[in-house]
Amino acid sequence: MTDTPANDVAARAEDRSAALVRKRYRAERRFRMYGLAAIMAALGMLTVLLFSIVSSGLPAFTTTQVALNLTFDAGDIDPDGSTDPAKLASGNYRGALLKSLRAEFPGAETRKGRRDAINMISNEVTFVMRDMVLADPSIIGTTQRVWVKSSADIDQLAKGSIDRALPESDRRVNNRQLGWFEKLEREDRVKTTFNTTFFTTADSREPEQAGILGAVVGSALTLLITLLLSFPVGVMSAVYLEEFAPKNRWTDVIEVNINNLAAVPSIVFGLLGLAVFLNFFALPRSAPVVGGMVLALMTLPTIIIASRAALKAVPPSIREAALGMGASRLQTVTHHVLPLAMPGILTGTIIGMAQALGETAPLLMIGMVAFIVDIPQSFTDPATVLPVQVFLWADAPERAFVERTSAAIMVLLTFLIMMNLFAVLLRKKFERRW
Amino acid sequence: MPEENTPEEMEVTVESNEAPGATQAPKAPPTKVNARDVNVYYADNHALKDITIEIPENRVTSFIGPSGCGKSSFLRCINRMNDTIDICRVEGKIEIDSADIYDRSIDVVQLRAKVGMVFQKPNPFPKSIYDNIAYGPRIHGMVAGKTDTDELVEASLKRAGLWEEVKDRLAQPGTSLSGGQQQRLCIARAIAVSPQVILMDEPCSALDPIATARIEELIDELRQNFTIVIVTHSMQQAARVSQKTAFFHLGELVEQGNTELIFTNPVDKRTQDYITGRFG
Numbered sequence: 231m232t233d234t235p236a237n238d239v240a241a242r243a244e245d246r247s248a249a250l251v252r253k254r255y256r257a258e259r260r261f262r263m264y265g266l267a268a269i270m271a272a273l274g275m276l277t278v279l280l281f282s283i284v285s286s287g288l289p290a291f292t293t294t295q296v297a298l299n300l301t302f303d304a305g306d307i308d309p310d311g312s313t314d315p316a317k318l319a320s321g322n323y324r325g326a327l328l329k330s331l332r333a334e335f336p337g338a339e340t341r342k343g344r345r346d347a348i349n350m351i352s353n354e355v356t357f358v359m360r361d362m363v364l365a366d367p368s369i370i371g372t373t374q375r376v377w378v379k380s381s382a383d384i385d386q387l388a389k390g391s392i393d394r395a396l397p398e399s400d401r402r403v404n405n406r407q408l409g410w411f412e413k414l415e416r417e418d419r420v421k422t423t424f425n426t427t428f429f430t431t432a433d434s435r436e437p438e439q440a441g442i443l444g445a446v447v448g449s450a451l452t453l454l455i456t457l458l459l460s461f462p463v464g465v466m467s468a469v470y471l472e473e474f475a476p477k478n479r480w481t482d483v484i485e486v487n488i489n490n491l492a493a494v495p496s497i498v499f500g501l502l503g504l505a506v507f508l509n510f511f512a513l514p515r516s517a518p519v520v521g522g523m524v525l526a527l528m529t530l531p532t533i534i535i536a537s538r539a540a541l542k543a544v545p546p547s548i549r550e551a552a553l554g555m556g557a558s559r560l561q562t563v564t565h566h567v568l569p570l571a572m573p574g575i576l577t578g579t580i581i582g583m584a585q586a587l588g589e590t591a592p593l594l595m596i597g598m599v600a601f602i603v604d605i606p607q608s609f610t611d612p613a614t615v616l617p618v619q620v621f622l623w624a625d626a627p628e629r630a631f632v633e634r635t636s637a638a639i640m641v642l643l644t645f646l647i648m649m650n651l652f653a654v655l656l657r658k659k660f661e662r663r664w
Numbered sequence: 665m666p667e668e669n670t671p672e673e674m675e676v677t678v679e680s681n682e683a684p685g686a687t688q689a690p691k692a693p694p695t696k697v698n699a700r701d702v703n704v705y706y707a708d709n710h711a712l713k714d715i716t717i718e719i720p721e722n723r724v725t726s727f728i729g730p731s732g733c734g735k736s737s738f739l740r741c742i743n744r745m746n747d748t749i750d751i752c753r754v755e756g757k758i759e760i761d762s763a764d765i766y767d768r769s770i771d772v773v774q775l776r777a778k779v780g781m782v783f784q785k786p787n788p789f790p791k792s793i794y795d796n797i798a799y800g801p802r803i804h805g806m807v808a809g810k811t812d813t814d815e816l817v818e819a820s821l822k823r824a825g826l827w828e829e830v831k832d833r834l835a836q837p838g839t840s841l842s843g844g845q846q847q848r849l850c851i852a853r854a855i856a857v858s859p860q861v862i863l864m865d866e867p868c869s870a871l872d873p874i875a876t877a878r879i880e881e882l883i884d885e886l887r888q889n890f891t892i893v894i895v896t897h898s899m900q901q902a903a904r905v906s907q908k909t910a911f912f913h914l915g916e917l918v919e920q921g922n923t924e925l926i927f928t929n930p931v932d933k934r935t936q937d938y939i940t941g942r943f944g
Contacts, residue, residue: 545787547785549748550745550748550781550783551783551850552799554743554745554780554781554783554854555777555799555800555853555854555857556774556776556777556800556803556804556857557773565803566789
């Protein structure tokens with residue numbers, strides 16, 4: 231049977247088709263593997279990135295405190311014995327502190343020893359002493375055991391970031407300071423606490439006093455301006471272009487330009503802001519109001535494009551239904567099309583805002599890169615924003631700023647993830663199928 | 665044509681033979697919509713050529729013809745829905761009650777309140793059933809207060825034969841109804857603003873035969889109060905529901921006349937070919 235030529239041909243055809251099926255299966259399996267590999271690679275890189283940031287940033291959320299016996303010397307703080315708050319506030323707390331340090335640290339009498347002792351603790355301790363006295367003047371003349379913040383170098387030493395085995399010349403903490411610190415450790419006068427300072431203050435030259443709140447408030451003020459400007463303008467532009475504008479060469483040109491605008495490097499917007507808002511309109515430098523305006527320019531194309539896509543996704547049958555009912559074009563848009571497109575528009579807006587939150591370059595151009603130690607109170611106060619704070623700290627030489635840089639990145643990422651999560655939830659909740 | 669359909673169609677034809685015959689014999693119904701030499705262009709495409717037709721009041725007029733023949737385009741001229749298409753240009757004259765609807769003094773929004781429309785695909789607003797009906801009367805200021813609106817919603821749903829099915833779930837979204845119910849909701853929405861003319865663009869093409877039968881019954885009832893123009897691909901449907909039929913082909917109005925005449929004794933060869941199923 232099988233030798234006949236006809237059967238032979240049929241058998242070969244069957245073989246070929248079986249081989250084809252196998253080949254197809256193999257190709258599909260291979261393709262799936264490639265996809266899986268690509269995703270694994272992406273996830274792997276993300277994990278490495280997150281791990282390196284978190285591992286180097288986590289220590290910034292704790293800080294080291296040491297217990298010192300502080301003598302509130304009446305001769306330094308209140309020489310007249312008047313207990314007048316105004317006089318108490320201007321007492322010589324540094325003198326009182328130095329006396330306490332001399333008593334605490336043997337060898338702190340020399341000029342060099344005094345500097346070493348001062349560098350053990352944060353320089354905010356004199357203010358802590360003043361506040362204690364103002365709160366309770368009766369402690370004048372007494373000695374109190376007070377937990378004070380250590381200096382950033384001692385903090386690093388306590389966290390193990392400084393190797394005690396290194397020769398003294400390679401170490402930021404010298405042998406004398408190391409000896410003092412080890413004595414404190416032996417006496418159980420060192421503890422690690424949550425670093426509230428990091429979340430309650432603005433930038434500082436001293437790492438142990440530097441915080442993120444100034445940048446967070448600056449970012450919030452800036453984004454508020456961005457949102458207030460870009461959302462209404464963006465949505466109105468999108469509605470006009472999508473629902474009212476005639477489709478002609480002019481609207482084509484506008485559309486192309488908007489799409490191009492979305493691809494313009496952000497620093498160009500910064501230059502524009504510098505030339506127009508600062509130099510021409512003489513608005514204040516480093517201010518959230520200007521930063522917000524610049525970021526609004528940058529976010530506008532994103533919002534317009536997202537809003538137009540959302541409006542396009544509303545089925546034409548809804549417009550026809552409304553027009554057929556005798557609704558005017560404006561009523562059709564405001565009663566039906568816009569509410570249906572709103573979830574999409576809001577999602578696009580949030581993503582645009584998240585972009586703006588992460589933007590650094592244009593803000594450098596308008597001076598939001600300044601070193602600002604006060605938390606901004608208004609839209610015209612000098613301020614900085616989160617990514618610029620990261621940039622500033624990444625530039626700082628102190629070891630303690632390295633962990634603060636990573637911690638600031640973690641705060642920034644947390645805000646970004648929250649915003650994107652909100653966008654996803656919004657989309658999920660209002661997603662509509664026709 | 666399947667054989668089992670024939671007796672039913674025969675019956676309907678006989679019926680409609682009697683009904684219009686009875687009413688038409690004493691006096692012909694007045695003309696509601698009067699179109700004279702209407703030409704429609706989409707950019708350079710001459711879509712409709714010199715359409716002249718009179719649409720009688722309180723009758724169902726059906727437009728039949730193969731796809732792309734321009735019957736829907738003409739339907740959309742009657743409430744100026746073509747205005748929304750940038751490249752569309754309409755020439756000629758369409759009068760409703762002797763008033764030219766393309767005249768400058770005509771407000772298109774008021775025109776559309778007077779000439780309602782039901783679309784091919786049921787397109788209720790993604791709002792509650794109640795709001796679907798109440799929307800039109802509200803924007804046209806035809807109702808004042810809640811009780812007024814409630815009454816109108818109930819009346820409209822009753823006239824569309826939907827009240828019994830939805831009266832307990834008026835707050836549910838209109839899109840939760842079945843296809844046939846959605847289409848009746850759309851009809852109820854259209855009649856809620858008391859139009860004089862209702863245009864229906866293949867209202868049953870997305871529905872099953874049972875839902876279609878209900879809509880056809882409804883159309884027949886509505887004819888008492890409204891002038892209805894229906895575009896349909898189904899010749900049986902045209903024969904069943906309409907009293908007047910117009911046959912469109914390649915942008916021309918080939919033949920028009922009493923439905924039973926068109927279907928039993930067409931004059932034009934093309935009409936004859938189409939209704940016997942030789943093309944289209």
